[in-house]
Amino acid sequence: MSLFNVFNVTGSAMSAESVRLNTTSSNLANANSVSSSAEETYKARHPIFAAELNKFASQGQSVPVRVEGIVESQKPLRAEFNPDHPMANAEGYIFKPNVNVMEEMANMISASRSYQTNVEVAEASKQMLMRTLQMGK
Numbered sequence: 021m022s023l024f025n026v027f028n029v030t031g032s033a034m035s036a037e038s039v040r041l042n043t044t045s046s047n048l049a050n051a052n053s054v055s056s057s058a059e060e061t062y063k064a065r066h067p068i069f070a071a072e073l074n075k076f077a078s079q080g081q082s083v084p085v086r087v088e089g090i091v092e093s094q095k096p097l098r099a100e101f102n103p104d105h106p107m108a109n110a111e112g113y114i115f116k117p118n119v120n121v122m123e124e125m126a127n128m129i130s131a132s133r134s135y136q137t138n139v140e141v142a143e144a145s146k147q148m149l150m151r152t153l154q155m156g157k
Contacts, residue, residue, distance in 0.1 A: 023145050023152075025082045030142040032072075032084035037135040039067045039087050044128045051119040056107045061115040064093035064124075093118050 043065045055061040068088040095118040103112030 023149050026145040027142060029082045029084050030138040033138045034135055036069050036085045036087050037131045040131040043067050043090055044124050047119045047124050050117055051121050053117060054107050055115045056109045058097055058115050061097050062117040064119045065090050
């Protein structure tokens with residue numbers, strides 16, 4: 021495996037973790053939103069990652085990561101009886117997103133640390149390449 025492949029893998033991983041951070045931020049920003057119907061209520065979103073195995077593993081190269089897509093959580097929404105709320109429906113219920121703030125904070129910390137780890141791997145690889153080039157002088 022070439023050191024240049026490390027940059028492909030770390031770059032794809034940083035891109036994937038960036039998507040993960042963005043979806044987590046969106047979930048946290050909408051955690052306390054309220055709606056009058058289940059159809060209009062924000063649903064937590066999560067990215068789906070996949071390794072690009074077919075393209076790279078057969079060539080003996082390291083395997084980058086890609087984002088397959090972003091899916092909405094299937095957890096039930098929170099319905100709360102609050103007839104005095106201006107967004108309450110005819111039965112007096114308001115609907116809140118299925119976002120678990122504690123899980124989202126853990127996801128954010130994990131994604132941030134993964135991103136930082138990939139930055140450090142890329143930096144170490146860059147330093148190794150620079151030292152290799154200096155050996156030829």
